[in-house]
Amino acid sequence: MFNKLVIIILMFGCVTCAQTCLAKVKGPIVVLLSGDEEAYHKPVVTFGEEMQRPIQLFNLHGDIKNNPDLKKKVMSTKPALIFAMGAKAAYAAKLWTSNRQDIPVLFAMVLNWQRYHLLDQQNVTGIAAETAPGTQFVNMSVISSNIRRIGIVLSRYSSEILIQARKNAKLLGLELETSIIQRPRDFKRAFKKMATQVDAYWVVNDPVIYTLSNIDWLKERCLKEKMLCVGQSSNSAKFGLALTFNPDYIGVAYQAASMAKNILAGNKNPAQFGVMPPLATQITLNHNTSQFIGLKLTPRAMNMITKIIN
Amino acid sequence: MKFYYFDPDSPQSNLVSLKHEMDSLLASKGLHISFQPFAHSQDFNRKIREAKPAFCILPSWYLLQDDIRRQFTPILKPTRHGITTYRKVLLIANGYAKITTALAGKTMAVVGMGSRSFANLNRIIFLPNKLNASSLSIITTTKDIDALFALVLHQVDAALVSKNNIDYIRKINPRILKDIHILAESQPIPLPILCVAQGTVPTAVRKDIEKLFLAYSERSGNLMDMLQIEGWQYYVQ
Numbered sequence: 001m002f003n004k005l006v007i008i009i010l011m012f013g014c015v016t017c018a019q020t021c022l023a024k025v026k027g028p029i030v031v032l033l034s035g036d037e038e039a040y041h042k043p044v045v046t047f048g049e050e051m052q053r054p055i056q057l058f059n060l061h062g063d064i065k066n067n068p069d070l071k072k073k074v075m076s077t078k079p080a081l082i083f084a085m086g087a088k089a090a091y092a093a094k095l096w097t098s099n100r101q102d103i104p105v106l107f108a109m110v111l112n113w114q115r116y117h118l119l120d121q122q123n124v125t126g127i128a129a130e131t132a133p134g135t136q137f138v139n140m141s142v143i144s145s146n147i148r149r150i151g152i153v154l155s156r157y158s159s160e161i162l163i164q165a166r167k168n169a170k171l172l173g174l175e176l177e178t179s180i181i182q183r184p185r186d187f188k189r190a191f192k193k194m195a196t197q198v199d200a201y202w203v204v205n206d207p208v209i210y211t212l213s214n215i216d217w218l219k220e221r222c223l224k225e226k227m228l229c230v231g232q233s234s235n236s237a238k239f240g241l242a243l244t245f246n247p248d249y250i251g252v253a254y255q256a257a258s259m260a261k262n263i264l265a266g267n268k269n270p271a272q273f274g275v276m277p278p279l280a281t282q283i284t285l286n287h288n289t290s291q292f293i294g295l296k297l298t299p300r301a302m303n304m305i306t307k308i309i310n
Numbered sequence: 311m312k313f314y315y316f317d318p319d320s321p322q323s324n325l326v327s328l329k330h331e332m333d334s335l336l337a338s339k340g341l342h343i344s345f346q347p348f349a350h351s352q353d354f355n356r357k358i359r360e361a362k363p364a365f366c367i368l369p370s371w372y373l374l375q376d377d378i379r380r381q382f383t384p385i386l387k388p389t390r391h392g393i394t395t396y397r398k399v400l401l402i403a404n405g406y407a408k409i410t411t412a413l414a415g416k417t418m419a420v421v422g423m424g425s426r427s428f429a430n431l432n433r434i435i436f437l438p439n440k441l442n443a444s445s446l447s448i449i450t451t452t453k454d455i456d457a458l459f460a461l462v463l464h465q466v467d468a469a470l471v472s473k474n475n476i477d478y479i480r481k482i483n484p485r486i487l488k489d490i491h492i493l494a495e496s497q498p499i500p501l502p503i504l505c506v507a508q509g510t511v512p513t514a515v516r517k518d519i520e521k522l523f524l525a526y527s528e529r530s531g532n533l534m535d536m537l538q539i540e541g542w543q544y545y546v547q
């Protein structure tokens with residue numbers, strides 16, 4: 001008799017729990033923007049259309065002090081999930097949910113997300129703003145199948161990137177030639193030393209390497225060495241690098257919506273996702289530079305380029 | 311007149327070149343039709359409804375939508391390797407032992423197939439292969455090749471990718487695919503279909519387009535490689 005009672009109570013608890021969970025899932029999706037950047041607009045629209053459920057949009061307008069009641073407004077909607085775009089929104093969402101970790105937070109377009117310790121909370125997940133080293137390498141090796149050795153110069157601030165780069169290069173059967181430097185002025189020597197030993201050079205967004213003087217010099221040096229130098233934003237291609245790979249932010253929005261739907265359906269929790277790299281890539285080719293350095297692309301490789309600039 | 315194109319399974323990312331080639335082809339026959347390819351379904355969804363084109367090439371699953379089916383009539387279907395369908399393959403990286411447990415709790419990258427994406431995936435791959443995908447986390451990519459690369463780099467556990475794209479990449483750089491293997495194959499999927507808008511396109515223009523595309527295989531060059539199509543034939547249900 002007692003066992004039957006326990007079973008009935010447990011079943012009631014399960015049903016109640018399921019109903020509670022479902023009730024929570026029925027809340028709106030909150031989209032929280034860090035500011036008024038144009039870059040957020042299309043991804044937010046895409047995300048909203050993909051979610052196919054009510055979305056409520058809030059904006060920090062650059063600073064939480066601009067709207068001190070925003071936390072109350074957001075939390076009063078009883079959100080099923082918060083999609084935070086930009087570093088400030090991600091950080092705010094993490095703080096606001098510190099006592100409400102039943103509310104998942106998914107971030108995107110946060111440069112150097114590790115700086116903000118976003119994964120200190122189990123309810124936070126996201127998509128990195130930077131294309132993974134492996135994505136850069138695999139696209140490089142498809143665009144130019146002769147690439148076997150890739151050169152990288154970086155500082156200790158990019159040690160995580162180096163670990164990932166080594167792992168990804170091994171998967172792809174590529175070799176890395178690396179040089180770790182301490183000061184910006186060491187960059188030129190390090191690059192010159194490796195230039196004849198590699199098939200391509202990957203420009204890392206490293207705070208020690210990435211100075212105006214170094215990048216100016218690098219652009220000229222890549223031309224002089226007829227070296228394929230690959231960057232991580234399409235602006236680098238406009239600036240003169242032959243090839244760049246950067247995230248497609250509309251693609252990131254689709255990816256974010258997928259992650260959100262899986263979390264809400266209970267397929268995965270935020271901690272299981274961790275931070276995913278952006279899967280969608282745009283490839284930009286600087287046609288003049290590529291011709292100058294003698295980069296030979298097959299028609300198939302050319303067909304995979306998203307944008308060609310002169 | 312406008313001619314829209316949307317095929318997320320195509321490896322063709324250079325839409326400016328594609329537009330140039332297709333506009334040239336249309337102009338060479340005196341057809342004043344502007345070709346507009348789309349990279350993202352969001353943009354295509356909006357434009358096809360706001361500014362209905364005279365013609366469009368769109369994925370077969372897209373035609374399953376009621377409002378699209380009411381407005382567009384399929385007229386031609388393409389061929390590739392002599393057939394009008396293609397298949398997708400479910401790929402995993404080396405290391406998964408058993409097919410029955412391979413998907414449980416895993417992530418799979420795949421190009422979106424519209425608002426009924428999961429139902430479409432169930433129909434073409436999961437049910438026919440008796441795969442339990444109830445706890446599978448599907449991650450949508452905008453391009454088929456991005457899904458393939460995500461698997462190659464172990465950013466996801468599985469990927470559903472067009473067989474044609476695997477062959478496409480294999481011809482460029484086979485080393486990338488060395489650790490990938492096929493878990494299951496989809497049902498045949500019709501290649502993207504050429505449709506005409508109902509009731510608004512003069513018969514003469516429709517016939518010109520049909521004639522142009524039916525004779526298409528005689529005009530080789532980069533356009534065929536871009537569309538990954540070898541020829542066209544009349545669409546018969």
